[in-house]
Each structure stands twice: as structure tokens, then as C-alpha cells.
Amino acid sequence: MNSEIKxxxxxxxxxxxxxxxxxxxxxxxEDIGAIILSILVIAxxxxxxxx
Amino acid sequence: xxxDVGFFRKLPSALPGxxxxxxxxxxxxxxxxxxxxxxxxFGLKGWxxxxxxxxxxxxxxxxxxxxxxxxxxxxxxxxxxDGFKLSRLMIKTGIIMLGSLYxxxxxxxxxxMAIFLIGGFVILTIIMVLWLGKxxxxxxxxxxxxxxxxxxxxxSAAVATSPAVEAKASHVxxxxxxxxxxxxxxxxxxxxxxxxLELTDMQxxxxxxxxxxxxxxxxxxxxxxxxxxxPGTAVSVAExxxxxxxxSIPFAVFAVTIWYWAGKTEVEGGKKKGLGTLLVEKFPVxxxxxxxxxxxxxxxxxxxxxIKGGPPASETIKLLRLWMTWIFGxxxxxxxxxxxxxxxxKAGGTPLKLGLIVGITKYVLxxxxxxxxxxxxxxx
Numbered sequence: 001m002n003s004e005i006k007x008x009x010x011x012x013x014x015x016x017x018x019x020x021x022x023x024x025x026x027x028x029x030e031d032i033g034a035i036i037l038s039i040l041v042i043a044x045x046x047x048x049x050x051x
Numbered sequence: 052x053x054x055d056v057g058f059f060r061k062l063p064s065a066l067p068g069x070x071x072x073x074x075x076x077x078x079x080x081x082x083x084x085x086x087x088x089x090x091x092x093f094g095l096k097g098w099x100x101x102x103x104x105x106x107x108x109x110x111x112x113x114x115x116x117x118x119x120x121x122x123x124x125x126x127x128x129x130x131x132x133d134g135f136k137l138s139r140l141m142i143k144t145g146i147i148m149l150g151s152l153y154x155x156x157x158x159x160x161x162x163x164m165a166i167f168l169i170g171g172f173v174i175l176t177i178i179m180v181l182w183l184g185k186x187x188x189x190x191x192x193x194x195x196x197x198x199x200x201x202x203x204x205x206x207s208a209a210v211a212t213s214p215a216v217e218a219k220a221s222h223v224x225x226x227x228x229x230x231x232x233x234x235x236x237x238x239x240x241x242x243x244x245x246x247x248l249e250l251t252d253m254q255x256x257x258x259x260x261x262x263x264x265x266x267x268x269x270x271x272x273x274x275x276x277x278x279x280x281x282p283g284t285a286v287s288v289a290e291x292x293x294x295x296x297x298x299s300i301p302f303a304v305f306a307v308t309i310w311y312w313a314g315k316t317e318v319e320g321g322k323k324k325g326l327g328t329l330l331v332e333k334f335p336v337x338x339x340x341x342x343x344x345x346x347x348x349x350x351x352x353x354x355x356x357x358i359k360g361g362p363p364a365s366e367t368i369k370l371l372r373l374w375m376t377w378i379f380g381x382x383x384x385x386x387x388x389x390x391x392x393x394x395x396x397k398a399g400g401t402p403l404k405l406g407l408i409v410g411i412t413k414y415v416l417x418x419x420x421x422x423x424x425x426x427x428x429x430x431x
Binding site: 021022023024025027028029030031032033034035037038041042045046048049 | 057058061062065133136137138139140143144146147148335336337339340344353365366367370371374378389
């Protein structure tokens, strides 16, 4: 089995930890990170355009 | 939580790479793109933009590719590598924010057609790959990985399928190199074809959302065709198509897993995974963030969306769209930094032949189908 393949190792042509294409533990953690970051960005936009 | 702690601990080390990405995009948008728009080449002002269709998105990807393959000699240096690892985070964040382009009613109208098209293409592609894999005598694991890589969402699907079909690292590497090599080509030629055929944003978005294999490349090809981010533009259409395809990953993984184990004559201690487990493990939850954004936008939380014929977009929506273009720009410079020419050269032999046959068939067939049903594609 390919235990060395980790979710998130999406470098083109690579399939290992060395080229893991995310700072997160895996894809799921990155998804949650993206949700949190988007909430922060949206909150900033709402505050900046508040009258 | 270890991963989260790891992320925050690694964050400072990401700053140099992040700074390089940000500076690159700032230079492109403030100096290079305006210069290209105004430069007179062959006696025509703006020739570089009108003929080559190079905008900040494609320029960003090209810069990322040049950094890795030319400037840094084939590898992102240690000091910049953590920053480049934030590129997918930025693309996913941008896609969640893209939810502000839609309303629930638009999603329902467009989504029904997208489900029909995407579902049909996913099923047909899987069948075609499994058949060709058998015809070419390809290893079953390799065929299984290629089936989902070519049918659903490229890299994510290849990685998600690999444990279920006992794929080796080399199988995944071949599949990824094949599909992304093909994807890079389509990413650059699609805007030319779209403009040459005078496709509308709706038609172009539906075509590339169906025909291009990788999420990042769908996004890049859409913004290369029309860099505007607003309801009804190429990116808004292509991303709905793309999200429908991303959602189908667990189902496609499950189907190929069933095929793999059903045809296996000798079980060597492998464990089958149920659809429920695959859904829980593999469902891309950022899609939920996108859907929540659509619902919030539909409720008017950010003011008017600016749909054609309606009131203009609110200041909040305008600001969100402006920031979105920057976030996508940063993410796609990073994506370019992950295109390694040497790794692409790994693709070869039968997997490459199969990948190209199926990839080109899907790409061309998607265009034909979109042109045939263009009158039925609902404008949003």
C-alpha cells in the first residue's frame, strides 16, 4: 500500500510528504482554514463599508 | 489539533514566500498589466493583451512557473516553500467568497443543468477509462486512479482514490503528471478557442467547468477568458460546474473502489470502505462554506448582489469582489510555483496515451455538447 501518500500532497507529479502542498495537516484541515479565513475577510469587508 | 498547532507554528516561516507571491501580483497588476494594455506592438495598441489574452491571472501562473523552473532551478527554496504551500488555502478561500456572486435561485437554475452535464461526463469518463485500461492491458490500480483523476477533479480525486485501489506512489505520480500536463495546455489554449468561437461567458464557463480536469486550472482558464468577477461572468459559471464536480468525488471514489474490488480475484487483506465512510472522510467541506456564503448573500446580508437588470452591487459586495481577485491572483502565483517541468516529464507510456485520449475526448466533447445545448443554458 502507498502509506507514504498523504492527503494534500498535490504537487504536480509528486506523491509524498516532501512536496506536500499545504501547511495544514491534511485537506480537511485546509478546508476549515479556508472557511475561517473567508469569515475574517468578509468581516473586514463588512466593517470597512459600514456606514 | 496537532495539525492546527503545526499550522500556526509554521506560519511565520511562510512569510517570505507569501511576501514573494504578494509582491509578484502587485507588480503584475500595477505595472506589467497596464504596460501590456498600453504598449504598441505591430502598430496596434494593446496587441499583447488582445492577441495573447495574457492577463494578471495567466501572468501570475507564468511567474510562478518561471520562479520554480528557471529562477530557482527546479525547486522552490526552503525559505519560500512554506509560503507557496498557502496557495491552495487562498484558492479555496476565494471560492468560498465567490458564493457572493450567486443567489439560491440562480444556483438552483444553473445547478440542475450542471448536475446533468457533470454527472453524465463523470460516468462516461469512468466507463471510457476502465474500458481503455483493459484494452491497453494497464494495471488495475493505475486504471482506477486514472479513472477518477480524469473524470472528477484531477489531483484530489487521484489522491483520494489511491488508497482504495491499492495504488503505488508511482501510479499517483503518473496520473497527476498526465492530467496536469494536459490541464496546463488546456488552461492556456482555452481562452483563445473561447474568443475565436465567440463563446459567451455562460457557454465558455460551462465548457471549461466540464472539460478541464483540475480546479485551479478551471479557475485560471475562466479568469483568463474574462478577468471580471461578477454574476454571469465566466468564472461564476465555471465554478458552479466545478463545485458540482468536486462534490461528486466521494461517489466516484466509491464507484471505482467497487469496480476494483469486484474484479479482484484474490483479496490480500484489503478493507472495503462504505460510501458513508468515504463521504465523511473525503467530502471537501470548503464547499459547505461556499453554500453558506450563497445563502447569506441571498438573504441580503451584504446588500444587493448586482445581478443584470437589478440594482447595482453594494459597496460590501464590490469590496469582496475586488479582494477576491487579489486572493485568486496570490493563489495562482503559488499554483504556478507547483508546476514542475521535470515531474511532468514523468508522465509517459500507456498512462499518458490513455490520459491524452480521454482528456482530449472529454475536452472536445464538452465543447460540442455546450454548443448543442447553448439555448438551454440558463443565464444568471
